[in-house]
Amino acid sequence: MAEVRAEASYVRHNRHKIALVFAAMRHFRDELRERGFAVHYYSHEQGVETLLDAVRDALQHCAAEVLRCCHPGEYRLLRDIQDWRLAVPVQLCEDDRFLASAAQFASWAEGRKQLRMEHFYREMRRKHALLLDDAGKPEGGKWNYDARNRKGWRAEQAIPQRPRPRQDALTEEVLALVAREFPDHPGDLDAFYLATDADGARAQFDWFVDHALDSFGTYQDALAEESPWLFHSLVSMYLNIGLLDPLQVCRRVDQAYRDGACELAAAEGFIRQVLGWREYVRGIYWLHMPDYANGNSLQAHTPLPAYFWDGDTDLRCLAVALRQSLQLGYAHHIQRLMVIGNFCLLAGLDVDAVCDWYLGVYVDAYEWVELPNTLGMALHADDGLMASKPYAASGKYIQRQGNHCAGCRYDPRKTTGEGACPYNSLYWRFIDRHRDRWRANPRMQLSLRNWERKKAAERRAILDWAEAEFTRLVDPGTHHQARRRKKTLPP
Numbered sequence: 001m002a003e004v005r006a007e008a009s010y011v012r013h014n015r016h017k018i019a020l021v022f023a024a025m026r027h028f029r030d031e032l033r034e035r036g037f038a039v040h041y042y043s044h045e046q047g048v049e050t051l052l053d054a055v056r057d058a059l060q061h062c063a064a065e066v067l068r069c070c071h072p073g074e075y076r077l078l079r080d081i082q083d084w085r086l087a088v089p090v091q092l093c094e095d096d097r098f099l100a101s102a103a104q105f106a107s108w109a110e111g112r113k114q115l116r117m118e119h120f121y122r123e124m125r126r127k128h129a130l131l132l133d134d135a136g137k138p139e140g141g142k143w144n145y146d147a148r149n150r151k152g153w154r155a156e157q158a159i160p161q162r163p164r165p166r167q168d169a170l171t172e173e174v175l176a177l178v179a180r181e182f183p184d185h186p187g188d189l190d191a192f193y194l195a196t197d198a199d200g201a202r203a204q205f206d207w208f209v210d211h212a213l214d215s216f217g218t219y220q221d222a223l224a225e226e227s228p229w230l231f232h233s234l235v236s237m238y239l240n241i242g243l244l245d246p247l248q249v250c251r252r253v254d255q256a257y258r259d260g261a262c263e264l265a266a267a268e269g270f271i272r273q274v275l276g277w278r279e280y281v282r283g284i285y286w287l288h289m290p291d292y293a294n295g296n297s298l299q300a301h302t303p304l305p306a307y308f309w310d311g312d313t314d315l316r317c318l319a320v321a322l323r324q325s326l327q328l329g330y331a332h333h334i335q336r337l338m339v340i341g342n343f344c345l346l347a348g349l350d351v352d353a354v355c356d357w358y359l360g361v362y363v364d365a366y367e368w369v370e371l372p373n374t375l376g377m378a379l380h381a382d383d384g385l386m387a388s389k390p391y392a393a394s395g396k397y398i399q400r401q402g403n404h405c406a407g408c409r410y411d412p413r414k415t416t417g418e419g420a421c422p423y424n425s426l427y428w429r430f431i432d433r434h435r436d437r438w439r440a441n442p443r444m445q446l447s448l449r450n451w452e453r454k455k456a457a458e459r460r461a462i463l464d465w466a467e468a469e470f471t472r473l474v475d476p477g478t479h480h481q482a483r484r485r486k487k488t489l490p491p
């Protein structure tokens, strides 16, 4: 096992993420040694540059006949491993942090005109017998209760206080290392809130099932000024590094529903995310890489504004989401998609730069999951492969879903003039700029008709205002330089 420098620094990873990964590795190393395994461990302090350097060194110290490693989560690493020339053969093992292998997903996808998540999800529900009745039909008669997962937040109930795991000496040592070695990376380590071993992750998940799951479904799409996590589970970071098992968490939630501990819409909503979306995005990634990373179908090239690195903007919803992402490495799905992602989409921010930002900032970010969600779902840069309609919305959506607007200097009811919410004019600018594309998309007809129904003078006034807002909000002098993702990919 190796904490290699190249992996810790190829994007500006959040310090919470580096600390979580290193501390979890060190705990796992100790557990393996206690169970009698010989572990060659390279700590970050030893300065090993790449995984290949670590592997070569380890091979000199043992009489291995074969090198077995887990299928990596990023395409660039897979290509690296496939290029290793070693004295022993390299075998890649299936990654058991997922329920559907890349090959199984590819065979499901074969011959289908459209890869709808909903169809894949139903098959996974049947295969793993989750939320099915005795006749094998979906509990409650329906596969999907999404319509009951969309309530906005009006602070009508208390948000339970999450317990913060107590950290042991090993994790404290890693926190000190990360603070010392990664001074320019985002992340406030004084607020470190993560479990770093499997028992701790299970305890966090148990807390979610007992205290938050029942309200998870209702407020899945809500935005709350007073809480970064509302009723969300905070399990992606543990699932993605193997501290929790996806099937076990789904079974536990299925059981909670059968025990009457949560309503069906909550259990189904959670299982749909883990069994459906999580597996589906990974399938899409491996099916379409490496070409997928080159997508930029809306030709978005505007540099990332500097406030993406400090949250210093007066758009309140955006500032809250950016600051908590930088500070904690966490934002829930609607913040990632409809606040930050929506802003990037409407402003046409550079696809590579935005993807790098998401890959660096979040504690659960690995390319297999970050790329389809960011490039595909949020930025619509994959020509509609992930989502048949862009997730573009005006300030009215953000107002409906939460309570940010009440304390904002902008007004979500205004589109132009002093105090108008920038999401509104940028939304119409986005519809207008790509109107020929939307004409061919049945799901965009309503928005297009609403735009074209406006009088020419009103449209002109909105576009003029939007152009001025765009210039004001996107400072071209201080942008973040994207890692050249495309050039790092082999042909």
Ligand SMILES: Cc1cc2nc3c(=O)[nH]c(=O)nc-3n(C[C@H](O)[C@H](O)[C@H](O)COP(=O)(O)OP(=O)(O)OC[C@H]3O[C@@H](n4cnc5c(N)ncnc54)[C@H](O)[C@@H]3O)c2cc1C
Pocket (backbone or CB within 6 Å): 231, 232, 233, 234, 235, 236, 237, 239, 240, 270, 273, 274, 277, 278, 279, 281, 331, 332, 333, 334, 336, 337, 341, 358, 359, 362, 364, 365, 366, 369, 370, 373, 374, 377, 378
């Ligand atoms: C632009 C964008 C970027 C994202 N980047 C990442 C990322 O780098 N890593 C990551 O794990 N998730 C990512 N997601 C998906 C989702 O936002 C996070 O998994 C979720 O917010 C994690 O918080 P949670 O554990 O509290 O999730 P909950 O809301 O409690 O959901 C439960 C679980 O469902 C799974 N899940 C839900 N939605 C998705 C999804 N769209 N794709 C994959 N899994 C999903 C996660 O494992 C999550 O832990 C991204 C979404 C968007 C829109």
Ligand code: SF4
Pocket (backbone or CB within 6 Å): 314, 315, 316, 317, 318, 394, 395, 396, 398, 399, 404, 405, 406, 408, 409, 410, 411, 412, 421, 422, 423
């Ligand atoms: S008014 Fe606009 S910018 Fe302000 S919080 Fe609401 S949606 Fe965000």
